[in-house]
Amino acid sequence: xxxxxxxxxxxxxxxxxxxxxxxxxxxxxxxxxxxxxxxxxxxxxxxxxxxxxxxxxxxxxxxxxxxxxxxxxxxxxxxxxxxxxxxxxxxxxxxxxxxxxxxxxxxxxxxxxxxxxxxxxxxxxxxxxxxxxxxxxxxxxxxxxxxxxxxxxxxxxxxxxxxxxxxxxxxxxxxxxxxxxxxxxxxxxxxxxxxxxxxxxxxxxxxxxxxxxxxxxxxxxxxxxxxxxxxxxxxxxxxxxxxxxxxxxxxxxxxxxxxxxxxxxxxxxxxxxxxxxxxxxxxxxxxxxxxxxxxxx
Numbered sequence: 001x002x003x004x005x006x007x008x009x010x011x012x013x014x015x016x017x018x019x020x021x022x023x024x025x026x027x028x029x030x031x032x033x034x035x036x037x038x039x040x041x042x043x044x045x046x047x048x049x050x051x052x053x054x055x056x057x058x059x060x061x062x063x064x065x066x067x068x069x070x071x072x073x074x075x076x077x078x079x080x081x082x083x084x085x086x087x088x089x090x091x092x093x094x095x096x097x098x099x100x101x102x103x104x105x106x107x108x109x110x111x112x113x114x115x116x117x118x119x120x121x122x123x124x125x126x127x128x129x130x131x132x133x134x135x136x137x138x139x140x141x142x143x144x145x146x147x148x149x150x151x152x153x154x155x156x157x158x159x160x161x162x163x164x165x166x167x168x169x170x171x172x173x174x175x176x177x178x179x180x181x182x183x184x185x186x187x188x189x190x191x192x193x194x195x196x197x198x199x200x201x202x203x204x205x206x207x208x209x210x211x212x213x214x215x216x217x218x219x220x221x222x223x224x225x226x227x228x229x230x231x232x233x234x235x236x237x238x239x240x241x242x243x244x245x246x247x248x249x250x251x252x253x254x255x256x257x258x259x260x261x262x263x264x265x266x267x268x269x270x271x272x273x274x275x276x277x278x279x280x281x282x283x284x285x286x287x288x289x290x291x292x293x294x295x296x297x
Contacts, residue, residue: 007035007093007094008034008036008090008093009094009096010037010095010115011027011028011098012038012040012095012102016042016046016054017045017049017051018045019045019263019266020202022266025049026178027175029051037053037055037090038054041056041057041058041079042058043056048265053090055083064078084113092115093116094115095109097117097118098120099119099120100119101125101135103146104139104142111145116147117145117146118147120173121156122293123293126159126163127159127293128290130163139165143164146169148171149169150170150171151170151171151293152175154172157171157172182270187277189225194226194227195223196228198231200231202232202240203234203244204234204237206283206290206292207283209230209247210247212282213230213254216257220254220257227257229259229261230259231260231264232262233263
């Protein structure tokens with residue numbers, strides 16, 4: 001079956017694609033039965049996550065935005081008519097929206113096109129955002145109008161049910177791993193007995209990095225051959241800078257054991273996975289309710 005013969009699914013994710021979005025990228029490039037396209041407000045990291053076609057509203061000229069608005073008798077807001085145009089021209093059969101709050105934003109486009117919509121939830125969009133009563137109301141409308149909702153694991157599925165998502169509309173879809181890109185390697189200490197541990201995450205409370213570093217601090221004198229690499233930094237969200245200060249405070253006590261690198265390109269991160277013996281990935285439920293999606297702690 002050629003690409004032209006496959007039904008088209010429009011993946012909606014903004015921006016396309018954020019630096020930590022490899023798990024979204026995997027869902028695009030490994031599709032076989034369907035032809036994926038991307039709708040987005042803005043693009044970034046296209047050198048790391050190359051994909052075609054990507055339809056970005058930021059790339060639309062000012063003149064065309066005016067025409068799009070006038071076509072719907074509105075003075076602003078050309079994004080929705082632009083997406084409608086792309087969906088029609090590309091003969092999309094389905095919208096796959098990434099993140100629950102984005103699903104709410106796409107309801108107008110869904111109503112205009114009549115297309116079925118699948119919305120995937122990933123973490124804060126189910127644990128943190130709906131703490132706001134306004135968002136709980138918006139999610140109620142989303143659950144009523146969306147056809148299907150995807151959860152990373154059973155804990156998130158239950159959280160969606162608790163928010164009012166109908167039982168028959170939510171299913172678990174695991175995030176896949178490209179095993180060919182991460183071949184199995186037997187992990188054994190080298191002749192010196194060195195054990196290399198990798199920690200990689202955004203500096204955000206739910207990631208639990210301070211807990212991981214405190215654990216390293218407790219055992220490093222018993223295991224002097226322990227070497228830890230920390231890859232990560234802030235992304236500018238509220239609370240990130242406070243978390244970074246906590247991380248740096250502990251790092252100051254771990255000189256000689258922990259090496260810190262800021263964000264690195266995804267191909268280099270995959271190489272780092274193969275160069276370490278253990279991947280340490282803690283998590284916590286943050287004070288604002290933010291938590292991991294598939295297996296929260």
